Amino acid sequence: xxxxxxxxxxxxxxxxxxxxxxxxxxxxxxxxxxxxxxxxxxxxxxxxxxxxxxxxxxxxxxxxxxxxxxxxxxxxxxxxxxxxxxxxxxxxxxxxxxxxxxxxxxxxxxxxxxxxxxxxxxxxxxxxxxxxxxxxxxxxxxxxxxxxxxxxxxxxxxxxxxxxxxxxxxxxxxxxxxxxxxxxxxxxxxxxxxxxxxxxxxxxxxxxxxxxxxxxxxxxxxxxxxxxxxxxxxxxxxxxxxxxxxxxxxxxxxxxxxxxxxxxxxxxxxxxxxxxxxxxxxxxxxxxxxxxxxxxxxxxxxxxxxxxxxxxxxxxxxxxxxxxxxxxxxxxxxxxxxxxxxxxxxxxxxxxxxxxxxxxxxxxxxxxxxxxxxxxxxxxxxxxxxxxxxxxxxxxxxxxxxxxxxxxxxxxxxxxxxxxxxxxxxxxxxxxxxxxxxxxxxxxxxxxxxxxxxxxxxxxxxxxxxxxxxxxxxxxxxxxxxxxxxxxxxxxxxxxxxxxxxxxxxxxxxxxxxxxxxxxxxxxxxxxxxxxxxxxxxxxxxxxxxxxxxxxxxxxxxxxxxxxxxxxxxxxxxxxxxxxxxxxxxxxxxxxxxxxxxxxxxxxxxxxxxxxxxxxxxxxxxxxxxxxxxxxxxxxxxxxxxxxxxxxxxxxxxxxxxxxxxxxxxxxxxxxxxxxxxxxxxxxxxxxxxxxxxxxxxxxxxxxxxxxxxxxxxxxxxxxxxxxxxxxxxxxxxxxxxxxxxxxxxxxxxxxxxxxxxxxxxxxxxxxxxxxxxxxxxxxxx
Numbered sequence: 001x002x003x004x005x006x007x008x009x010x011x012x013x014x015x016x017x018x019x020x021x022x023x024x025x026x027x028x029x030x031x032x033x034x035x036x037x038x039x040x041x042x043x044x045x046x047x048x049x050x051x052x053x054x055x056x057x058x059x060x061x062x063x064x065x066x067x068x069x070x071x072x073x074x075x076x077x078x079x080x081x082x083x084x085x086x087x088x089x090x091x092x093x094x095x096x097x098x099x100x101x102x103x104x105x106x107x108x109x110x111x112x113x114x115x116x117x118x119x120x121x122x123x124x125x126x127x128x129x130x131x132x133x134x135x136x137x138x139x140x141x142x143x144x145x146x147x148x149x150x151x152x153x154x155x156x157x158x159x160x161x162x163x164x165x166x167x168x169x170x171x172x173x174x175x176x177x178x179x180x181x182x183x184x185x186x187x188x189x190x191x192x193x194x195x196x197x198x199x200x201x202x203x204x205x206x207x208x209x210x211x212x213x214x215x216x217x218x219x220x221x222x223x224x225x226x227x228x229x230x231x232x233x234x235x236x237x238x239x240x241x242x243x244x245x246x247x248x249x250x251x252x253x254x255x256x257x258x259x260x261x262x263x264x265x266x267x268x269x270x271x272x273x274x275x276x277x278x279x280x281x282x283x284x285x286x287x288x289x290x291x292x293x294x295x296x297x298x299x300x301x302x303x304x305x306x307x308x309x310x311x312x313x314x315x316x317x318x319x320x321x322x323x324x325x326x327x328x329x330x331x332x333x334x335x336x337x338x339x340x341x342x343x344x345x346x347x348x349x350x351x352x353x354x355x356x357x358x359x360x361x362x363x364x365x366x367x368x369x370x371x372x373x374x375x376x377x378x379x380x381x382x383x384x385x386x387x388x389x390x391x392x393x394x395x396x397x398x399x400x401x402x403x404x405x406x407x408x409x410x411x412x413x414x415x416x417x418x419x420x421x422x423x424x425x426x427x428x429x430x431x432x433x434x435x436x437x438x439x440x441x442x443x444x445x446x447x448x449x450x451x452x453x454x455x456x457x458x459x460x461x462x463x464x465x466x467x468x469x470x471x472x473x474x475x476x477x478x479x480x481x482x483x484x485x486x487x488x489x490x491x492x493x494x495x496x497x498x499x500x501x502x503x504x505x506x507x508x509x510x511x512x513x514x515x516x517x518x519x520x521x522x523x524x525x526x527x528x529x530x531x532x533x534x535x536x537x538x539x540x541x542x543x544x545x546x547x548x549x550x551x552x553x554x555x556x557x558x559x560x561x562x563x564x565x566x567x568x569x570x571x572x573x574x575x576x577x578x579x580x581x582x583x584x585x586x587x588x589x590x591x592x593x594x595x596x597x598x599x600x601x602x603x604x605x606x607x608x609x610x611x612x613x614x615x616x617x618x619x620x621x622x623x624x625x626x627x628x629x630x631x632x633x634x635x636x637x638x639x640x641x642x643x644x645x646x647x648x649x650x651x652x653x654x655x656x657x658x659x660x661x662x663x664x665x666x667x668x669x670x671x672x673x674x675x676x677x678x679x680x681x682x683x684x685x686x687x688x689x690x691x692x693x694x695x696x697x698x699x700x701x702x703x704x705x706x707x708x709x710x711x712x713x714x715x716x717x718x719x720x721x722x723x724x725x726x727x728x729x730x731x732x733x734x735x736x737x738x739x740x741x742x743x744x745x746x747x748x749x750x751x752x753x754x755x756x757x758x759x760x761x762x763x764x765x766x767x768x769x770x771x772x773x774x775x776x777x778x779x780x781x782x
Contacts, residue, residue, distance in 0.1 A: 010322045011077055013037045013068070015084040015093045016058055017046040021372055024302075025085055026050070028314045034322075037079070039068055039096075061092050065099050072100075081321030090114050090294050103273045103323050105294055113269060113292040117158040117201045126268050129261070129288045133203035142175055149204050155182055158199035163239035164386045168205060170237075178237065181383070208283035209250060210290075213262045213276075214297055214305060216316045216326070220272040222263055223328045224311055227255045228304075238382030243341040244300075246308050247334045249399055254282050261287040275317035277301065300340035300393050303368045307395065308334045336395045337402040338367060341410070343389035345417040348380045351389060352574050352704060353416035353733040360412045365405035367393040375732060376704030379417055389415055416733075418572050418708075459762055460493045463515065465545070467499045467507060468522040469536045478524050481744050481754065485522065488755020496520075504539040511543040518766065519547035520758060522743050525555050548720050548758075548765045550741035558716070558739055561601045561637045571715050573708065574735045576727070578639035584626050593640050598624050601635040608632055614641060642735060644728030647694060649709040650745055652721045652761055654768040659713065661706040662745075662757075663693030705734055712736065720765045721745060 012034045017026070026049035029036055038046060039054040052075065056067035072079060082102050084093040094110030096102070105113070112118045123130035134141070134148055136155075145153065155167045155178060165186060167178050179200075186198050209229065216224040228246035233239040248255055262278045269292070277297035279290040296302060296313045305311050309332050319326050351373050360366060371390035373379055380387045394409045396402025466486055470478045490496050499510045511519070519540055525533045537552040558564060562580045569575065579589045580601060596615045600608040608628065615621045625636050646667040653659035694702075709724040716722075718741060725738035745757065 009033055009035055010080040010318075010324070011035050011037060012318055012322060013039060013054075013079050013082040013096070014050075015039045015082065015089040015096065016086040017044055018086045020045045021370060022085060025314055028312075029318060032315055032318065034318060037071075037077075039064060039092075058089055058092055061095055064092055065095055068096060069099065081318065081323065083317060083321040085296055085298075087293065087295060094294075103321055105271055105274060109270050110294055113271070113294055115158045115199070116156060116160075116291060117199055119289075119292065120201070120203065122269065123265070123289060128265055128268065129286065131203040131206050131288065133201055135199065135201045136179065137200075139176065139179065142179060145175065145202055146172055149202060152205040153202050154205050155179060155200060155202050157182075157186060158201055163233060163241065163382075166239050168234070168237050168239070169202075206281050206283050206288055206290075208281040208288070209254075210279070210281050211248060211250070211258060212244060212297060212301070213258060213278040213280060214301060214313065215262060215266070215276040215278060216311075216313070216320065217266065217271065217273055217276060218320050218326055220267070221328065222259075222266075223326055224316065224332075225259045225262070226305060226309055226311065226332070227258055228301075235382050238386075240344060240382055240386055241299075241342050241388060242344070243339060244304075245337070245339045245399075245402070246304055247337065250282060254287075258282060258287045261289065265289050265292070273320050275313055275320065299342070300368065300370070300391050304338040304340050304393050307367055307393070308336055308338050310335065336397065337399055338393050338395045339402050339406050340391055340393045341406055342391050343371070343413070343415055345379055345381055345389065345415070347417070348378070348384040349417035350704060350707060351375060351377050351379055351415065352418050352708065353414060353731075355414035355729075355731045355733060357412035360409060363405075363409070365394045365396060365402070366409065367395050369393070374698075374700050376698075376700030376702075376707075389417075416572075416574070418574075418711075459759070459766065460495065462517040462766075463495050464489075464497070464762075465499050465511060465514070465516040465519045466496050466522060467511075467519055467536075467540060467547075468524065469502045469507075469533060470500070470522075470524050471502075478744055482522055484754045485520075485758050488753065489520075489758060492755055492759065494759075502536070504535040507536055508539040508542055511540070511545060516545050518762070519543070519545050520762065521547045521549040523549075524744060525742055546765070546769045548761055549743050550719050550722070554717055554719070555741055558741060559602050561599060562635060564716070564739070565637070567715065568712065568736065571711070573712055573715070574733065576640040576642055576735045576737065578637060580635055580637050581625060581629075582635045584622070584629060588621070588638060592638065594618070595641040595643075596621065596638050597641040598628055599637045599639070600628055600632040601637045603632060603634070642727040642729050642737070644730065644732070646728075646737075647697075647705055647726045647734070649705050649724045649726065650721065651706075651709050651713050651718070651724065652757075653764050654719060655771075658764055658767065659710050660760075661709060664697060664702060664705065666694035666697065701732070701734070708734070708736070712739065719768070720761055 012029065014029070014036055017038060017040050023045065026036065026046050030049045035051045036049055037052050037054060038050045039056060039058065041058060042055065043053050054068050054071045056064040058064050079100060079102065082093055082096045082100065082104060084090060091107065091110055091114055094105050094107040097104035098107050112122055117133070117135055120130050120133045132149055134144055136142065151172065152168055152170045155169060157165050160166065165182055167182060169175050169178050182200065186200070210233065211230060212228045214224070214226045214228070215222055226246065227248040227250065228244050229248045229250065230244050231242040233242055258280055262280065266276065271292070271294070274294055275296045277293040277295060279293070281288050281290060296317050302313050305313055311329065316326055352375065354371070354375055361369070369390065369392040373389045379389055392409060392413065394402060394405045396405045468482055470476070470482055486496060486498065497514065497516070499507055501507050521537070521540055523533060523536045523540070525537065534552050534556055537555060540547050541552060565575060565578060577592055579592060581588065594616055597609070598613045598615060598621070612624060615624055621638070625638070628636050648665040648667070650662040651659060652662065705726055708726070712724055713722055716739065721741070721743070723740040723745060724736060725740070726734040727737050728734055
């Protein structure tokens, strides 16, 4: 590392904390002994590192400078330096340099570097290499492009960061469309750095090897200059960071030319002090500057520069800002080769699986890893955004070795993203744009009612048949549930008539005897492959009276575990890895990991699953399959058994606008028993307690489970209500293990108001029926 005098508790003003993942910067500054003062909009996660705060609006530069000056006078302190690690605050930092007389770039210089268009104009005026370019202020300016530029060209926001809204245009015919797209999406809501301006320009595309040059300047002298390679950022018409490698694989002569070009540009710009992240290309005509960032490079730049070159950019940047002399370190030799790789995805979506092999971090080539996203977060890639999930750095003894190590490392990291779809709810709660038009109702159903098309008063005018096939004289959970719903609705003033029978003929006859307006369906279909229960449901359908709940077709389809799993696999719904057998001799996938669970393929609602279904040893698998095939006379599903927590998500509603999730129910397993939630003889159901609403659930996991449930609800064409059961694996990734469309939606809490729940369900069902009737041209008299 360059030698630096001890800071002796210098007072350093850091402009903006950035987000929590920037914690390592503040930890390092505090470790170096700086007293950190922070100009930020609020006191946040960095409070353990910050001596005192200047609270202000960083986007209001006049106010922020004024507040800082007032703070200094009030606190009677002398600042030794000011610095930012955040692109949004480069210009504000420059204004503070001017106002406080500190080391750094003035606002005049910084604004020229920060604005890519100004920078192009400066290079052109000073005979520095620059691509042909043109400012675009309106659609009329697009006509000038044909005359002044050669395709392909690139459209860029002058104040953008990273590759946000940078678009490659191959030909004139697509120019207006892509320009219109850019104008429509150019806002400070999509890119905070655009607070500095919304100017757009076009420039000819430069073909060549893209590099980063990380420099440290002091008093106009370059003390450190390191060239690193960028992997190809192209992503169709857009661009996205993919990865970087240091040291560079470019010929030493090319690297020397690039550094000399950067020095020349910085000297002519008047940039004399600071840590600079300089972006450039080595084209067929030589080095070409792209951008000057008056801050330390982000992501893994600090990490891999330190590991390969022994250069501590945080330490040097703070030293320069505070006027502490540093030695020149130009003749460096790399200690190793490192690749920094960005975790990305092929399409925007919701992160629903994060699995990292526990041995990865013990590998000798593993250097560092950081994930920006957590389970349940949206990941927006072009054209929706330029986000990555995180990054990893791996090392090697030479370029070939480090590439091999990278491939091995990537095989040990599984990051799965469910694709965004206009019909999908995945990620729609994350970002307020066209991808997020749906509303997820997270407030408790029992706490607040919503305004619907039909008021409760109107519903109470309907003649309603409450139909069930349960035995009213037999004590059971189903019977108790039925009574709570019936008595509660009657108490609320609903006109209810009971129809209790296990006979489809009796149900249909009674429905036809009276002019019912609506049916509340409480047919118990939790009887496995029970023909009578489905015949009861079909009798309701035959009556022609609208009813709540799933159709008999959907209810029966859900019994076919094989077809349903294939359908859900097709839609990328996370499931435990699985296989199926029609005959005992059928092969089973060897990659299935024990323990496994064996289920009858044409029965649902956990029928036929007991403790014997849980297989921990290979020699017990075939006997259990044979036993189940013989007893239930049907194919068998074999799937990996997940031993994490289990959550139940109950969804009510029908379309995008009114789907709601009830508070999640968490199954808590007692007495250290295996987490096998089963029904029937020989189970451990007595060891399972329900936690409602689920306590201590990660909000992002909750959001992910709800969004997945909404998606599955839509995929399976559910109606009015459904329950989705999820289990977590050892890494906390959820997988769907069951879908239940039974009308018996039970919670263990005695205070749950089932009548109020069914009032909501009835409202949503009636609303949906009315929409369907209008669509079909068959309005019903009401």
